[in-house]
Amino acid sequence: MYGKGLVKGLGITFKHFFGKAITEQYPEEMPNLSNNFHGSFALDDEKCIACGICAKTCPNNVIEIASSKGEDKKRRLDDYNMDIGLCLFCGLCVESCPTDAINFTQDFELACYARKDTFLNLFKRTEGQDSQPSEVTEGGN
Amino acid sequence: MEKLFLNAGAGLEQWMVSGLGLSSIIANLIMVVIQVAIILTFVLLNVLYLVYLERKLSAYWQQRLGPNRVGPRGLLQTTLDVIKLISKEDIVPQAADRKVFKLASIIVFIPAVMLYAVIPFGKDMIAVDLNIGVFYFIAISSTTTIAFLMAGWGSNNKYSLIGGMRSVAQMVSYEIPLVFSILGVIMLTGSMRMSDIVAAQSDVWFIVLQPVAFLIFFIAGTAELSRAPFDLPEGEQELVAGATTEYSGMRWAIFFLAEYSNLIAMSALAVALFLGGPAGPWAPSWIWFVIKVYIMIYVFMWVRWTFPRIRIDHLMHTNWKFLLPLSLANILVTGVGIKIYQWFIQ
Numbered sequence: 001m002y003g004k005g006l007v008k009g010l011g012i013t014f015k016h017f018f019g020k021a022i023t024e025q026y027p028e029e030m031p032n033l034s035n036n037f038h039g040s041f042a043l044d045d046e047k048c049i050a051c052g053i054c055a056k057t058c059p060n061n062v063i064e065i066a067s068s069k070g071e072d073k074k075r076r077l078d079d080y081n082m083d084i085g086l087c088l089f090c091g092l093c094v095e096s097c098p099t100d101a102i103n104f105t106q107d108f109e110l111a112c113y114a115r116k117d118t119f120l121n122l123f124k125r126t127e128g129q130d131s132q133p134s135e136v137t138e139g140g141n
Numbered sequence: 142m143e144k145l146f147l148n149a150g151a152g153l154e155q156w157m158v159s160g161l162g163l164s165s166i167i168a169n170l171i172m173v174v175i176q177v178a179i180i181l182t183f184v185l186l187n188v189l190y191l192v193y194l195e196r197k198l199s200a201y202w203q204q205r206l207g208p209n210r211v212g213p214r215g216l217l218q219t220t221l222d223v224i225k226l227i228s229k230e231d232i233v234p235q236a237a238d239r240k241v242f243k244l245a246s247i248i249v250f251i252p253a254v255m256l257y258a259v260i261p262f263g264k265d266m267i268a269v270d271l272n273i274g275v276f277y278f279i280a281i282s283s284t285t286t287i288a289f290l291m292a293g294w295g296s297n298n299k300y301s302l303i304g305g306m307r308s309v310a311q312m313v314s315y316e317i318p319l320v321f322s323i324l325g326v327i328m329l330t331g332s333m334r335m336s337d338i339v340a341a342q343s344d345v346w347f348i349v350l351q352p353v354a355f356l357i358f359f360i361a362g363t364a365e366l367s368r369a370p371f372d373l374p375e376g377e378q379e380l381v382a383g384a385t386t387e388y389s390g391m392r393w394a395i396f397f398l399a400e401y402s403n404l405i406a407m408s409a410l411a412v413a414l415f416l417g418g419p420a421g422p423w424a425p426s427w428i429w430f431v432i433k434v435y436i437m438i439y440v441f442m443w444v445r446w447t448f449p450r451i452r453i454d455h456l457m458h459t460n461w462k463f464l465l466p467l468s469l470a471n472i473l474v475t476g477v478g479i480k481i482y483q484w485f486i487q
Contacts, residue, residue, distance in 0.1 A: 006448070013202045013447040023206045 033106050038089040040107040043080055043122035047101035050077040052137035054093035054102055060086045063093060065137045077123060084110060085118035142425045147265060150176075176268050180257045188401040193219045195442055202446040229390035234296065237387060241295030246392040249288035252281045253402040260409045261335050263419045263427030274335035275327060278410055279320055282365070285403065286312045289374065289384045292396070296387040304383025307453070308374035311364055314460045315371075319361035321468035325354040325475045326414050339418030346417040353471045355415045357464055359440075362407045364460070366400070368441060370448040373456060408437035 024031050033039070050067035066079035093102055102122075112118060150172060157168040193208065193216065200207030208215030233239055259274040261267045271277050286309050293305015327333055329350060330341045341347075348355045364371040375383030385396045412418060412433040419430035451459070 009447045010443065013443065016204050017198075017201050019204050021200070021206045022204050025206070 040105045042105045044101045047099045048077050050075045053096050055137050057092045057096040062087045080123040082120040084120050184402050189219050191401045199446045226394040234387050236297045238295040241291050245288050245291035246395045249399045252284045253399040255281045256406040270336050273333045275333045293384040300381045300386045304374050304380045315361045315364035318357050318464035318468045322354040322357035325351045342417045348415040357468050369445040370451050408434045411437050
């Protein structure tokens with residue numbers, strides 16, 4: 001019938017009129033993010049074996065790892081730096097980590113005022129460091 | 142309650158004659174000025190909140206929140222917008238026809254206010270109850286076209302000119318089915334006086350007797366107001382803002398004001414002609430008037446935020462090939478119906 005579509009359209013908008021607004025009032029109301037959200041990074045240094053696969057797999061050479069051999073001949077982490085300004089949040093580092101040490105967080109508010117603030121140090125310095133020189137692993141093979 | 146405003150007016154006039162010792166002619170004149178001031182205040186206040194209402198309702202139809210930052214629930218948003226517009230510089234383009242450009246923004250508002258002279262705000266609350274009230278309304282509302290043509294021509298801008306021309310073409314052609322649809326009502330009433338038309342609907346509203354006429358009136362009214370889906374004269378995507386492209390600040394605000402003022406007037410006319418005028422049970426008539434007008438405005442906005450804009454050739458086809466024959470057929474059917482009814486009565 002002529003005009004049936006018009007009535008149907010009016011019905012749809014009328015239903016929406018009483019529907020809940022989908023607007024998120026962002027600074028006051030934080031968005032509900034998925035578990036897979038690619039936000040900032042967190043490193044579990046207990047799990048990290050300083051293998052450097054994350055640094056090798058990173059397409060933009062964002063990750064820079066410093067590691068050294070301890071007295072027990074085990075490699076251990078000395079420093080873990082990320083240049084988030086270059087990161088494209090592809091998640092290859094998270095995927096490639098054999099021990100699930102590096103992970104995404106839900107923090108997405110990464111805007112900052114200066115270039116130097118984009119560097120992220122994920123290594124929490126623990127006690128009992130020995131003074132052996134660190135060996136730096138970077139990407140760019 | 143019913144006669145609140147009437148009694149207040151009569152009391153004030155009485156006080157001016159007996160208390161202040163003015164002659165009754167001067168007291169009458171002052172009363173007319175006061176009536177104009179009250180109607181102007183009514184229009185301006187309503188327009189202020191209609192803009193807010195339109196933004197808020199459109200947000201609800203699109204599942205957004207709408208303005209909610211300035212004041213409680215964003216209620217002060219439009220007030221501050223007006224203050225901003227007043228404080229802006231009055232820019233007249235160098236190449237514009239200055240006189241025509243400036244006059245257009247004033248002329249557009251005059252018919253918008255004049256329309257309210259014949260609108261029944263309540264029982265016995267018509268400022269001037271002309272015996273040709275409907276005719277007056279149509280005549281005045283069609284002069285708005287001149288202002289849009291002046292604005293489009295005076296701006297010396299291609300978008301303005303196209304917008305102005307489109308608005309003339311649209312308003313002039315849609316006026317015909319609009320008038321023909323009203324004719325059905327006038328044939329039933331036998332009078333063009335607003336109070337007669339309202340009184341004739343005391344038993345049954347004309348929307349029941351003239352549903353087709355109401356539909357035509359509504360479609361043609363939407364086109365007359367240049368509201369979506371008939372907002373081609375100011376289609377943002379193609380014409381910037383149509384005839385008002387070069388206007389800014391307060392001059393632009395006056396165009397906006399006239400647009401919403403016309404919306405109230407058109408809704409009020411629809412209420413008076415089809416929805417029983419300002420009459421209803423339990424509450425005073427002027428409250429019913431406001432309720433009915435706002436229901437009409439809601440429907441106008443509902444339509445605007447549901448349908449996309451139609452193409453210019455479809456616009457003309459809808460008018461000449463659909464609305465006009467339909468309105469003529471409606472007049473014929475109404476005429477035959479009246480004759481048959483008279484037969485049975487005798």
